[in-house]
Structures are given as structure tokens and as C-alpha cells.
Amino acid sequence: MTTNPWLVPVTTLRRSLGNRREEHRYGRVGELRVGDTIVGSGAEVEADAILDSVDGGVEVTATVAAPWASECRRCLKPVTGVLRAQVREMYRPRGFGEQTDDDDETYPLGGEQLDLGPLVRDAILLELPIAPLCRPDCRGLCPTCGADLNEGPCGCPPPAGDPRWQVLDRLRDPSEPSE
Ligand SMILES: [Zn+2]
Ligand SMILES: [Zn+2]
Structure with a gap:
């Protein structure tokens, strides 16, 4: 059985505003690529998240760490590294038939759980180095x-x-x- 490592139960959390829940999760997110830099499909990604029950949903503050591999833009040698991304995002329940307009930069909140996966993937894609160097003075x-x-x-x-x-x-x- 494969369980999604990014699903967090939120029923108890959402019972009252001000509730807080801390989660340390790790797992895979599927292959992510920006330019020549990739986070492999087998890469173990980590997220330290704090979930706060706030008016209108759940606010997630997280530190995401992911190993990446690429090649040096000057000498083309393989380069690897670990990125760390800090994010703070809102998860909001979607009403019935509610339009999700493009300006809405929140993540969907299910009735009983919240999926950290999309937040983790977006955080990685924003922080991946597009054209890294093997060393600053290559x-x-x-x-x-x-x-x-x-x-x-x-x-x-x-x-x-x-x-x-x-x-x-x-x-x-x-x-x-x-x-
Ligand atoms: Zn020469
Ligand atoms: Zn180099």
C-alpha cells in the first residue's frame, strides 16, 4: 500500500482558531525540472511545517529541503546540492461551484485533510538553481x-x-x- 506522505489530517486542528499542529514529513514528490537542474523522482524531500488554524482556513509555514542535480554552466561537470526553501501559504476550503480564479494563490483545503504536496513542489520549483556553478570562480x-x-x-x-x-x-x- 502506498500512502501519500504529504497528507495531514486537519479535523482536530480546525475545531478552533489558534490551534497549531507541527508536522515533520519526508517523501517523494515526483521528478521536478527547471532547465538542466532536476530533483529526481527517487529523491527524498523533507518538509518541516507548522499548521495554524486561522480565520478562513489553515496557514502553513514550512521549510522544504530537497537534493538536486545539475551541471556547471561553465565547465559542464556534474553539480549537486540541497536547496532550502521557506514558504508561508494559505489553504482555504473551496465552496460548492466556487470559481477558482487565477489570482487565488491559496491551496485547496479538504474537509478532513490537507495535501502538503503541491506546496512542497511549488517551493522547490521556485528555489531550484537554473544555471549553477561547480564553484563561484569556475x-x-x-x-x-x-x-x-x-x-x-x-x-x-x-x-x-x-x-x-x-x-x-x-x-x-x-x-x-x-x-
Ligand atoms: Zn584551449
Ligand atoms: Zn564548473
């Missing part, structure tokens, strides 16, 4: 020979656009207008 790959410049200089001349070479280019080609 030197990347040589555009000419493709060597990993983190392992030392490759011996290629500096790429076109390097001001030292533009001067030489102008000397060699007199037709190019000088500035």
Missing part, C-alpha cells in the same frame, strides 16, 4: 580546444575580443577603421 572550458581551464591553462591564444589581440589585428589589417 574558469570554464576553453572556447577553442574545450580544455577544462580549472585544470590549468591549455596553451591556446586568448580568444578573439581580448583587447591585447585587437590591437595586433588592427596592425595586421590596415583596412579596418581605427577608432
Whole structure:
């Protein structure tokens, strides 16, 4: 039997305003991807949540942690990390036939339970690094020979656009207008 790890019972919580319930949950959320960065379908995601019974629904304050994998945008080596996202969101019961307009940024509240899954997924998608670096000063790959410049200089001349070479280019080609 597979149980949804993100479902939290709320019947008791909602009996009176001001009730609070703390939940520590972990489980899978399915594969999430932004650019080249993914949270794998087998990744274990954690959520520390505080649920408050408030006027109009349940307010959820949560810290979400998820491991991600990607590649360095400069040298293309695999990079992994763990993101931490803080969120505060409202869960509100939907009335019969109630229109859910696009401006409504609340999550649906069932009569007896609340599903943390959509909140956890949204929090991850907002925080996933789209183009991470393996380290802040990654030197990347040589555009000419493709060597990993983190392992030392490759011996290629500096790429076109390097001001030292533009001067030489102008000397060699007199037709190019000088500035
Ligand atoms: Zn890198
Ligand atoms: Zn090179």
C-alpha cells in the first residue's frame, strides 16, 4: 500500500482558531525540472511545517529541503546540492461551484485533510538553481580546444575580443577603421 506522505489530517486542528499542529514529513514528490537542474523522482524531500488554524482556513509555514542535480554552466561537470526553501501559504476550503480564479494563490483545503504536496513542489520549483556553478570562480572550458581551464591553462591564444589581440589585428589589417 502506498500512502501519500504529504497528507495531514486537519479535523482536530480546525475545531478552533489558534490551534497549531507541527508536522515533520519526508517523501517523494515526483521528478521536478527547471532547465538542466532536476530533483529526481527517487529523491527524498523533507518538509518541516507548522499548521495554524486561522480565520478562513489553515496557514502553513514550512521549510522544504530537497537534493538536486545539475551541471556547471561553465565547465559542464556534474553539480549537486540541497536547496532550502521557506514558504508561508494559505489553504482555504473551496465552496460548492466556487470559481477558482487565477489570482487565488491559496491551496485547496479538504474537509478532513490537507495535501502538503503541491506546496512542497511549488517551493522547490521556485528555489531550484537554473544555471549553477561547480564553484563561484569556475574558469570554464576553453572556447577553442574545450580544455577544462580549472585544470590549468591549455596553451591556446586568448580568444578573439581580448583587447591585447585587437590591437595586433588592427596592425595586421590596415583596412579596418581605427577608432
Ligand atoms: Zn564548473
Ligand atoms: Zn584551449
